[in-house]
Amino acid sequence: MTKKQRQEQFISEKEVEHLAELAKLELSKKEFTKLRGELNEILGYFRLIDEVDTENVSPTYHVQDIVNVLRDDTPTPQQPDMLLEDAPQKKDRFIKAPKMI
Amino acid sequence: MAKQRILELPVWEAADKIRGQEITSEEYVAATLKRIREVEPDVHAYITLIEEPALTQAQAIDKKIRRGGDLGRLAGLPVAIKDNICVRGFTTTCASKMLENFVTPYDATVVERILGEDGVIIGKTNLDEFAMGTSTEYSYFGPTKNPWDTSKVPGGSSGGSAAAVSALEAAFALGSDTGGSVRSPASFCCIVGLKPTYGAVSRYGLVSYANSLEQIGPFARDVRSCALLTSVIAGYDARDSTSSDKFPADLVLKRSLPKLTIGVPREFFEEGVQEGVSKTVRDAISRLEKAGVKLSFEEISLPMLKYALPAYYIIAMSEASSNLARYDGIRYGYRVPDRTLDWGTVFSKDRGVGFGAEVRRRIMLGTYALSAGYFDQYYLKAQKIRTLLRREFDGAFKRFDLLLAPSMPILPFGLGEKMEDPLQLYMCDIETVPANLTGIPSLSVPCGVSEGLPVGMQLMAPPFREDLLFQAGRLVEDLLPVDRSAGEFTHA
Numbered sequence: 001m002t003k004k005q006r007q008e009q010f011i012s013e014k015e016v017e018h019l020a021e022l023a024k025l026e027l028s029k030k031e032f033t034k035l036r037g038e039l040n041e042i043l044g045y046f047r048l049i050d051e052v053d054t055e056n057v058s059p060t061y062h063v064q065d066i067v068n069v070l071r072d073d074t075p076t077p078q079q080p081d082m083l084l085e086d087a088p089q090k091k092d093r094f095i096k097a098p099k100m101i
Numbered sequence: 102m103a104k105q106r107i108l109e110l111p112v113w114e115a116a117d118k119i120r121g122q123e124i125t126s127e128e129y130v131a132a133t134l135k136r137i138r139e140v141e142p143d144v145h146a147y148i149t150l151i152e153e154p155a156l157t158q159a160q161a162i163d164k165k166i167r168r169g170g171d172l173g174r175l176a177g178l179p180v181a182i183k184d185n186i187c188v189r190g191f192t193t194t195c196a197s198k199m200l201e202n203f204v205t206p207y208d209a210t211v212v213e214r215i216l217g218e219d220g221v222i223i224g225k226t227n228l229d230e231f232a233m234g235t236s237t238e239y240s241y242f243g244p245t246k247n248p249w250d251t252s253k254v255p256g257g258s259s260g261g262s263a264a265a266v267s268a269l270e271a272a273f274a275l276g277s278d279t280g281g282s283v284r285s286p287a288s289f290c291c292i293v294g295l296k297p298t299y300g301a302v303s304r305y306g307l308v309s310y311a312n313s314l315e316q317i318g319p320f321a322r323d324v325r326s327c328a329l330l331t332s333v334i335a336g337y338d339a340r341d342s343t344s345s346d347k348f349p350a351d352l353v354l355k356r357s358l359p360k361l362t363i364g365v366p367r368e369f370f371e372e373g374v375q376e377g378v379s380k381t382v383r384d385a386i387s388r389l390e391k392a393g394v395k396l397s398f399e400e401i402s403l404p405m406l407k408y409a410l411p412a413y414y415i416i417a418m419s420e421a422s423s424n425l426a427r428y429d430g431i432r433y434g435y436r437v438p439d440r441t442l443d444w445g446t447v448f449s450k451d452r453g454v455g456f457g458a459e460v461r462r463r464i465m466l467g468t469y470a471l472s473a474g475y476f477d478q479y480y481l482k483a484q485k486i487r488t489l490l491r492r493e494f495d496g497a498f499k500r501f502d503l504l505l506a507p508s509m510p511i512l513p514f515g516l517g518e519k520m521e522d523p524l525q526l527y528m529c530d531i532e533t534v535p536a537n538l539t540g541i542p543s544l545s546v547p548c549g550v551s552e553g554l555p556v557g558m559q560l561m562a563p564p565f566r567e568d569l570l571f572q573a574g575r576l577v578e579d580l581l582p583v584d585r586s587a588g589e590f591t592h593a
Contacts, residue, residue: 011469016465019465019468019469019472020449020465021449022468022472023422023426023452023464023465023468024426024445024448024449024452025449025452025453025456025461025464025465026446026449026450026452026453026454027453027461035461035462035465038462038523038524039462039465039466039469041524042414042462042466042523042524042527043466043469045411045524045527046411046414046415046470046479047411048407048408048411049408049411049412049415049479049482049483049486050482051408052405052408052482052485052486052489054482054485054486054489057485057488057489058485058488059481059484059485059487059488060484060485060487060488060491061313061484062313062343063299063313063491063539063540064299064300064343064345064540066300066342066343066345069342069343071339079206079207082204082206083206083432085204085206086202086203086204086206086432086433087431087432087433088202088430088431088433088434088435088436089436089440095431095432097431097444098431098440098442098443098444098446098447099443099444100443100444101443
């Protein structure tokens with residue numbers, strides 16, 4: 001990696017804010033600045049892969065040769081009460097969600 | 102037998118003694134709990150202890166033995182479980198504020214299998230938050246310390262599991278390995294750890310971080326015990342759609358081996374590898390050669406290894422950003438107390454507060470790599486490099502039975518030393534990520550000491566040839582024994 005590549009700014013402050021919005025992460029202004037520096041350094045390192053010629057190479061999303069594993073759609077006993085226990089806000093047997101509109 | 106002494110028996114031998122009624126499961130579990138009380142203030146391997154239920158289970162197993170019932174293969178020995186694997190009725194925190202209070206309603210398949218073979222679940226162990234890290238310092242509950250030298254990190258992300266086994270706080274443990282998270286702490290804590298072949302062990306009940314890369318893997322203090330736990334947890338499971346039926350049902354470790362040829366890729370000893378580490382592993386190789394055992398070594402080159410680390414991180418972070426999208430604080434997890442806020446704001450606040458800095462970093466980078474305009478350049482390109490890497494490994498395994506590398510490029514480092522430099526910490530994974538990208542099994546075995554700190558040797562095999570790893574691993578531990586009494590908390 002060249003020094004120039006390391007210093008290159010791959011991602012702007014505005015882009016970091018947009019990413020945080022996409023990823024649904026509320027961050028402070030101070031964190032945005034810190035993250036931007038870290039992200040740029042890490043992305044600079046990732047660009048090492050540009051050196052590799054991948055023309056006509058197909059991607060490996062998965063190392064196995066398994067395709068479309070299907071099962072019968074049969075109900076099995078579940079523990080709804082135990083699941084409800086974990087909901088941070090609820091009313092009776094309902095989970096409370098924030099308002100949509 | 103003195104109470105603490107039984108903890109120093111090789112675990113497979115302790116299993117035989119429990120089976121032969123020389124010692125009881127209750128004695129062993131009680132001695133382990135006593136040990137935990139003594140060393141935990143210094144080591145901090147556990148997040149949750151399961152004391153009373155463990156003793157009750159041990160008593161029931163002893164009763165079964167006395168009645169002449171069939172004793173399972175784990176014979177009432179205590180197993181520690183990484184806290185990203187579900188044990189019914191206890192919290193699965195993933196060492197995150199997000200899941201601090203999440204009580205798990207079901208058992209992971211590996212936990213069912215352990216209980217089915219009379220293993221006793223003794224506690225849930227510390228990790229880097231959501232298994233993202235190489236030092237177990239990114240835990241919401243504070244770091245685990247290396248029992249060999251408590252001023253050092255234990256490796257990670259399964260540092261709690263490795264430390265528990267190394268410090269005699271458990272007979273065995275389970276971790277998970279996405280990019281080295283079993284092999285790294287096994288190496289740093291001077292024990293044995295396996296990342297099984299992708300698909301060999303069910304991931305049902307493992308909290309997902311990067312599904313296409315990770316496997317649950319066992320820790321033990323010796324190779325034979327590691328093989329025993331592997332044989333218990335491996336095998337087909339319909340509840341994991343990536344589960345395979347190719348793992349041999351009976352993992353037989355033959356007494357007489359065929360001669361094994363081992364390839365030593367030079368890239369694993371080059372850039373970023375400390376001299377003390379490469380020298381110790383190379384010395385180990387020459388000592389094995391001189392011992393005249395049935396192993397032969399040849400240096401080779403796998404040029405694509407140079408690109409494995411960036412390709413791995415791009416893929417892992419992309420999968421992480423997708424997997425961790427599920428944490429919205431609605432059905433479970435951290436939820437901000439303010440009830441007046443709208444949906445989008447609540448999500449962002451829950452996640453901004455619930456996730457730690459490293460998790461947020463990886464979500465952001467993964468989101469970036471998957472976003473429109475950058476997808477081809479990062480994610481797709483990384484997956485193509487994965488194809489090229491696999492081709493190189495396939496080629497190498499046509500010539501060699503095994504490949505060999507150091508487990509970690511550096512010696513166990515000081516607590517806090519790399520906390521503020523994420524990229525430096527990522528670089529610690531250069532030796533381990535190739536096995537995850539290619540899906541092959543890989544074993545870390547202690548092979549020596551450098552500057553008074555343990556060094557691990559990593560052996561890699563073709564898919565579903567864990568038997569070769571264990572056979573070669575036993576030769577390494579027989580011929581190059583490491584004196585555990587040199588460590589701070591690694592002996593009774």
